[in-house]
Amino acid sequence: MIQVCARNIDDVWFGLACAEPQVFATSFGKSEQEVLGNLLDSLPFNVPFQVYSTPLPFAQNALSSLKTIYDGEDKNFHFTLAVEHLPVYTQRALKATRQIPAGYVTSYGSIAKVVGGGPRAVGNVMANNAFAPLVPCHRVVKSDFTLGGYGGGLKVKYQLLCREKRGFTAEDTVDVEGKEMSIYPVEFALKRLDSIFSRKLPF
DNA sequence: TGCAAACCATAAC
């Protein structure tokens, strides 16, 4: 039985669908309804679930971990994500996305380079990411370092990235299935935005 | 800058 629950922390709703020790979906947003809706949309077709008003300890712990990530802190969580029901390509793209450390971003194209397929296919996977912000799809931007899109809204994506500033200055790479994927300081993207909208952001 | 065409996995018909 999958446990579905949501909790408000510092005025943000965080949601989780899990069956200890597996996490089936995560979500966050500004209303409980929005978050629960996202979770239910992400659940595999006909698995039984139950909505809990008071989350069990495992869920409580996972929910506060989401809040930690939301705040831009960089603890290493090792949750087991339930992805078997997803297409293989989707699994690989999500896995690559998980390798992007806080403080860095990469592009849809860079991910495509290591997992195959094309940039738009990667964009599709991000758009359907059932594990935000646990799988940090907010760290994936366009090749010109503008933001691209975000399910929760561009403002949210921008704010998440701002909190993850680490002061890195150089391009780097991470290992994804034996291949090197390029990553870039998040500042590259933030500065790019500043230069385009020297005063006002478009949101 | 702006626009058109190529790109590619999925979901929906």
Add this chain to the structure above:
DNA sequence: GTTATGGTTTGCA
């Protein structure tokens, strides 16, 4: 099977 749909990219005027 086929078509439609993107959180893209690249090239060219």
